[in-house]
Amino acid sequence: MKKLLLICFFFTTCVIESFAQTPEGWTKEMWDEVVASKAFKLNLVSDKGLLEASESCMLSIEVTVPPKANPDDDTPELFRKSQTIKLPNGEEKPYKVTNWRIVEGGGNIITDINSATYTAPKSAPNGKKMIVSVELLPQSTNLPKVTLLKTIYFSENETFFTLHIPDLGIINAKFVTKIDGGIGKTANLNLPQAAIDAAKQKGYNINGLTANAMHIYDSNQNLSVLRFTGLALEAIDTDGDGSKNIANGNNILAIAYKGxxxxxxxxxxxxxxxxxxxxxxxxxxxxxxxEDKFCTGSVIITHEDAKYIEGKINTIVYAGDYNGQIARGRLSGKFKAMRAN
Incomplete structure (x- = not known):
């Protein structure tokens, strides 16, 4: 029991073995069958992975229910879809949600049973991160007490993305970069002069086109593309397999949107x-x-001038590793990029 509680305290995701509340739309028999078949996960989640000064986010407790076993379904287990629901709050609730609190970083929190609104402090705390916790007190003797943690980063970076995919061991991975100025500050790019001249004749800004944070617009398709190269992993909440897989590598991100x-x-x-x-x-x-992996998110462009574009992104993403495992996660961020045209 002590080992289980220790795991629950230090990580956002906690695996438990039983539960009593039936999610909306499920019969008690369906829920009992799922509980009997395997464990499921509790997560404290935020609709934003980073906050600027005095910005707010919504915190909620989610339950990930594994897919129902089907002897007639030959789909590999890791590819079957799990169901994620908000923690139910009915008459037979398995846990009493209590003691929402700010563990680190300051700010303000307003609670409403299974959810909370957290507001970041007016200035950056030490470490530029805030940690919120919540306790789940069992309403049955066969369940452990659970403490869930959520880390939220304070954003003062020019470009900043957080990636959260718990099933792959990637817990609040934080990637950062700063515009390098393009070819004007990267002399070793060694582009042929003819290629530079051709790009300029077509109306491209060669510095923007070669920058590590770049925006380009295709008027024929009414399509904008953002490209970020050389993203550096600045922080991650776990040192498990997730961090080992992404600690050393060239992290690249591309975002496309209409308009x-x-x-x-x-x-x-x-x-x-x-x-x-x-x-x-x-x-x-x-x-x-x-069709099974729509983004269900958006890009917000907050500023655009002749040279730069600035904005935010928040979306659901999906990931697959070399073992063929598919997992659902979230990407959120704030960015600044040079315009290529």
Whole structure:
């Protein structure tokens, strides 16, 4: 029991063996069968992985229920879809949610039983991160007490992305970069002068085109593309397999969305999506090319001028590793990029 409680305290994800509440739309018999078959997971989740000064986010407790076993289904177990639901709060609730608190970093929290609204402090705390916890007190003697933690980063970086895929051991991985200025500050790029001249004749800004944080717009398709190369892993909440897989590698992110200028752009639109290469062996993404992996998120462009574009992204993503495991996660971030045209 002590070992279980220790694991629950230090990690956001806690695996338990039984539960009593039936999710909405499920019969008691269906739920009992799932509980009897295997464990499931509790997570404290946030709708944003990073916050600026005085910005707020919503915290909630989620339950991930494994897929129901079906002898007639030959789909590999890791490819079967799990169901994620909010922690039910009915008459036969298995846990009493209590003691929401800010463990580290300051700020303010307002609670509402199974959820909470957290507001970041006005200035950066030590370590530029805030940690919120919540306790789940068992209503049955066969369940352990559970403490869930959630880390949220304070954003002061020019470009900042957080990737959260618990099933792959990637817990609040934080990637950062700063615009390098393009070819003007990267002399060793050694581009042929003819290629530079051709790009300029077509209306491209060669510095923006070669920058490590770049935005380009295709007017024929009304499609904007953001590209970020050389993203550095600055922090991660676990030192398990997730961090080993992404600690050393060239992290690259591309984001495509329909439209241009300031505004909110739906990543579920045609030709929109996210593609990220993490470390040496993990692909992360979402988009309209696969109907089972829509982004269900958006890009918000907050500023655009003749030279730069700034904005935020928040979306569901999917990842697959070399073992063929598919997992659902979230990518959120804040960015600044040079315009290529």
């Amino acid at each position: 241009v200028g300031a505004g909110t752009f739906n990543l579920e639109a045609e030709n929109s999506g996210v593609n990220m290469v993490v470390g040496t062996q993990l692909g992360v993404g979402c988009g309209d090319t696969n």
